[in-house]
Amino acid sequence: MTAPKHTPTAREQTFLDGVENLRYDRQTVNGLSPFQDENAPADILGFYSKEELEELSALKGTRRDVEQRMPVKMTRHYFELAQGSTAIQRLVKASADETENLEGSEDPGHQMDYSPLEGLLHKYEMGLMYVISTCSAHCRFCYREELISGRDVERQDGTVARKGLAQISEVTHYIRTHNALVASNGGRHPETGREKLREILLSGGDPMVLSNLKLAAWLGALAEAGVEAIRIGTKELAFFPERIDATFLAMLDSFHETYPHVSMRFMVHFNHPDEFLAKDDQGHYIEEGSGALKWMPKAGAAMDGLVSRGWLSVENQSPIIKGINDSADALRVMQRALKRVGANNHYFFCGRDIVAHKAFNVPIETAWQILNDSQKGLSGVESHARLSITHYKGKTEVVAVTNEPLAGVPGTEHGVVIFKLIRSAADAPERGQVCIVARNPDAIWFDGYADRIIYDEAGLFDYMRLPNARAAAEVS
Numbered sequence: 001m002t003a004p005k006h007t008p009t010a011r012e013q014t015f016l017d018g019v020e021n022l023r024y025d026r027q028t029v030n031g032l033s034p035f036q037d038e039n040a041p042a043d044i045l046g047f048y049s050k051e052e053l054e055e056l057s058a059l060k061g062t063r064r065d066v067e068q069r070m071p072v073k074m075t076r077h078y079f080e081l082a083q084g085s086t087a088i089q090r091l092v093k094a095s096a097d098e099t100e101n102l103e104g105s106e107d108p109g110h111q112m113d114y115s116p117l118e119g120l121l122h123k124y125e126m127g128l129m130y131v132i133s134t135c136s137a138h139c140r141f142c143y144r145e146e147l148i149s150g151r152d153v154e155r156q157d158g159t160v161a162r163k164g165l166a167q168i169s170e171v172t173h174y175i176r177t178h179n180a181l182v183a184s185n186g187g188r189h190p191e192t193g194r195e196k197l198r199e200i201l202l203s204g205g206d207p208m209v210l211s212n213l214k215l216a217a218w219l220g221a222l223a224e225a226g227v228e229a230i231r232i233g234t235k236e237l238a239f240f241p242e243r244i245d246a247t248f249l250a251m252l253d254s255f256h257e258t259y260p261h262v263s264m265r266f267m268v269h270f271n272h273p274d275e276f277l278a279k280d281d282q283g284h285y286i287e288e289g290s291g292a293l294k295w296m297p298k299a300g301a302a303m304d305g306l307v308s309r310g311w312l313s314v315e316n317q318s319p320i321i322k323g324i325n326d327s328a329d330a331l332r333v334m335q336r337a338l339k340r341v342g343a344n345n346h347y348f349f350c351g352r353d354i355v356a357h358k359a360f361n362v363p364i365e366t367a368w369q370i371l372n373d374s375q376k377g378l379s380g381v382e383s384h385a386r387l388s389i390t391h392y393k394g395k396t397e398v399v400a401v402t403n404e405p406l407a408g409v410p411g412t413e414h415g416v417v418i419f420k421l422i423r424s425a426a427d428a429p430e431r432g433q434v435c436i437v438a439r440n441p442d443a444i445w446f447d448g449y450a451d452r453i454i455y456d457e458a459g460l461f462d463y464m465r466l467p468n469a470r471a472a473a474e475v476s
């Protein structure tokens with residue numbers, strides 16, 4: 001697709017002219033070599049033991065090279081948090097264990113099936129854009145590891161290439177064209193049946209690594225293209241909370257003044273309360289009265305800066321990862337503490353079937369049990385989060401795990417798992433359809449249930465990749 005060059009409107013240009021850009025010093029340590037060559041700052045050097053470094057070095061250049069799978073990166077702020085928390089350490093610290101089993105998909109969820117142009121995934125009524133391919137630090141369990149490590153990914157047409165980044169001119173041209181066709185066809189795209197593309201998620205990588213001006217350029221261009229809501233997906237409140245500073249907040253305020261009709265949602269990513277709650281000398285969270293737990297100053301200021309702007313919402317979402325936050329107690333503390341300051345608990349996720357996922361994912365039924373236990377004793381508003389697992393068809397909720405047999409239904413002696421399609425990537429009317437399978441406590445992905453399907457209205461186990469696979473099936 002050839003898109004016309006993007007030229008800012010007068011309104012957009014006035015907004016951009018008022019943006020202040022600062023440079024940030026995250027004191028990032030990139031890769032394992034600063035540890036191996038002893039170039040890292042003296043106090044950070046001990047983050048890896050000699051034995052750990054030897055073990056990781058021995059894997060270099062082999063199929064099990066951990067840096068090939070996912071580049072190692074950490075900010076000083078996160079290193080300091082890690083001093084008092086094994087969960088935080090595990091989140092950023094490379095381990096030889098993670099490449100012991102390299103099973104998994106290079107393109108989890110066959111995302112490329114939904115990529116009409118480079119850097120854009122068009123799913124649901126929402127588009128997701130890769131606007132950058134790195135974050136301030138890198139989570140070892142990241143499900144965008146192929147983007148961050150720059151690996152080749154196979155497209156549905158069989159071609160193989162790195163995932164590219166979205167470009168303003170192409171994306172805004174695509175949105176305008178799609179939405180015009182939808183409007184002229186009674187609210188549905190004439191070929192795909194999709195609705196208006198009304199919401200865009202800036203993702204990557206972490207968009208907050210971009211400068212204020214680059215972020216503002218995306219916001220202004222998307223608003224001018226008719227997008228109704230913009231999301232920013234970020235883990236910066238954990239990795240480098242100072243990024244949410246006065247210049248960034250002033251840019252947001254100016255955007256809201258210029259485009260008051262465009263709503264904004266911050267999809268933040270806290271995995272564990274150790275990322276934002278202060279601790280005393282014994283390692284206990286500090287009570288401030290009325291049951292409130294004290295936030296660390298930098299994370300607290302960043303969160304305050306966002307939630308104090310009543311026109312935007314803050315939503316936390318986090319996978320449940322082995323050895324990091326597979327703890328009902330940690331998740332309970334986190335959900336209470338976030339809601340208390342005005343952030344919503346949006347989703348918890350089962351880990352995706354990325355390459356090496358067996359090192360990180362907890363079984364689906366265990367994840368459900370942990371989240372369910374964590375929500376015992378929470379109020380209704382504190383426990384809004386659902387457990388989601390992303391199927392190729394769309395976002396799916398793990399609704400319930402039962403312990404009793406279904407009377408008269410063979411195979412259900414140990415109970416069932418109920419999945420519900422909450423967002424179908426292709427067709428909104430499929431929402432709400434369910435799938436029931438007999439339990440398998442070891443299943444960490446859907447294929448663990450392939451031999452025990454009881455009822456599959458949602459078609460989770462009868463699925464062909466879209467749209468070429470369907471077209472081919474129809475011809476044959």
Ligand code: SF4
Nearest residue numbers: 135138139142205235
């Ligand atoms: S913040 Fe998100 S995109 Fe970045 S490394 Fe972590 S999981 Fe991946």
